[in-house]
Amino acid sequence: MTTSLYDTSIPxxxxxxxxxxxxxxxxxxxxxxxxxxxxALLQARLFPxxxxxxxxxxxxxxxxxxxxxxxxGAEVPAYDDKAQTFEELRALIAKTTAYVDSFxxxxxxxxxxxxxxxxxxxxxxxxxxxxxxxxxYGLPQFFFHVTTAYALLRHNGIEIGKRDYMxxx
Amino acid sequence: MTTSLYDTSIPxxxxxxxxxxxxxxxxxxxxxxxxxxxxALLQARLFPxxxxxxxxxxxxxxxxxxxxxxxxGAEVPAYDDKAQTFEELRALIAKTTAYVDSFxxxxxxxxxxxxxxxxxxxxxxxxxxxxxxxxxYGLPQFFFHVTTAYALLRHNGIEIGKRDYMxxx
Numbered sequence: 147m148t149t150s151l152y153d154t155s156i157p158x159x160x161x162x163x164x165x166x167x168x169x170x171x172x173x174x175x176x177x178x179x180x181x182x183x184x185x186a187l188l189q190a191r192l193f194p195x196x197x198x199x200x201x202x203x204x205x206x207x208x209x210x211x212x213x214x215x216x217x218x219g220a221e222v223p224a225y226d227d228k229a230q231t232f233e234e235l236r237a238l239i240a241k242t243t244a245y246v247d248s249f250x251x252x253x254x255x256x257x258x259x260x261x262x263x264x265x266x267x268x269x270x271x272x273x274x275x276x277x278x279x280x281x282x283y284g285l286p287q288f289f290f291h292v293t294t295a296y297a298l299l300r301h302n303g304i305e306i307g308k309r310d311y312m313x314x315x
Numbered sequence: 316m317t318t319s320l321y322d323t324s325i326p327x328x329x330x331x332x333x334x335x336x337x338x339x340x341x342x343x344x345x346x347x348x349x350x351x352x353x354x355a356l357l358q359a360r361l362f363p364x365x366x367x368x369x370x371x372x373x374x375x376x377x378x379x380x381x382x383x384x385x386x387x388g389a390e391v392p393a394y395d396d397k398a399q400t401f402e403e404l405r406a407l408i409a410k411t412t413a414y415v416d417s418f419x420x421x422x423x424x425x426x427x428x429x430x431x432x433x434x435x436x437x438x439x440x441x442x443x444x445x446x447x448x449x450x451x452y453g454l455p456q457f458f459f460h461v462t463t464a465y466a467l468l469r470h471n472g473i474e475i476g477k478r479d480y481m482x483x484x
Binding site: 154157193277300308311 | 459
């Protein structure tokens with residue numbers, strides 16, 4: 147078996163990043179229209195020990211970059227994005243989408259069988275095949291943060307719907 | 316290309332249903348321990364026009380059943396589960412997991428290329444390949460409701476973590 151995971155990963159990340167961008171744009175417009183301090187949304191949390199919106203978006207973008215990178219057999223750099231405003235989050239999503247889009251199917255050849263090691267050298271080290279890394283780890287993590295960002299904004303009264311979350315498909 | 320989507324779908328649904336079961340079990344135990352009326356959690360919503368917990372779980376189970384069923388080329392029956400209590404939700408998740416587990420790789424042969432039509436005969440009719448149906452529609456929908464159930468319980472103070480959401484992998 148030499149299945150490529152390109153089709154199982156790249157279009158999904160692009161679609162959902164698009165949805166996340168729509169959701170954030172509506173939140174930003176809502177803040178402007180209602181004269182809400184953008185920080186009230188950007189720093190909103192569903193519970194005190196959960197991450198605020200801004201961090202949910204950052205982590206979603208981290209997974210959207212690191213998962214394809216690992217599948218393609220490259221090293222994942224440390225992401226040190228400090229996006230804090232709606233404008234910066236928009237730029238982060240655009241940058242992330244362009245990065246995801248830059249992969250080619252050829253880079254994913256043999257990716258399903260590639261061994262991927264997470265948290266290497268730590269007690270939490272895990273070894274995956276590329277296939278299980280994507281499906282049992284990468285996508286569940288990515289969807290978690292994209293959906294939590296949505297839920298958090300919905301909870302704050304932003305008029306968004308599942309159609310926004312879903313992106314263009 | 317005659318890729319099968321068995322490996323791209325069945326293990327994911329099983330893993331995440333397992334996580335959903337853990338999250339609900341902790342919510343139920345929390346209600347008992349704190350002498351909280353279970354209905355306060357089961358009917359909790361993140362916003363008045365969002366679905367309550369009980370419905371989020373029902374819909375997650377609907378997708379976990381309907382997506383593999385369609386990929387296998389079978390008709391999707393109308394699900395009329397009326398699970399309302401923690402006990403009934405637990406039974407629904409068990410039933411759903413057993414159903415998902417009953418599929419065989421052979422049933423998914425050619426599933427990536429199979430034409431799948433949703434909301435057939437309605438203005439919202441959509442045609443997908445099996446591959447795009449799973450990746451651009453089925454999984455995003457399923458993860459949406461699983462994560463929203465988690466977020467809703469987290470918002471209500473249930474001590475759960477992403478590790479619970481992730482299930483066993």
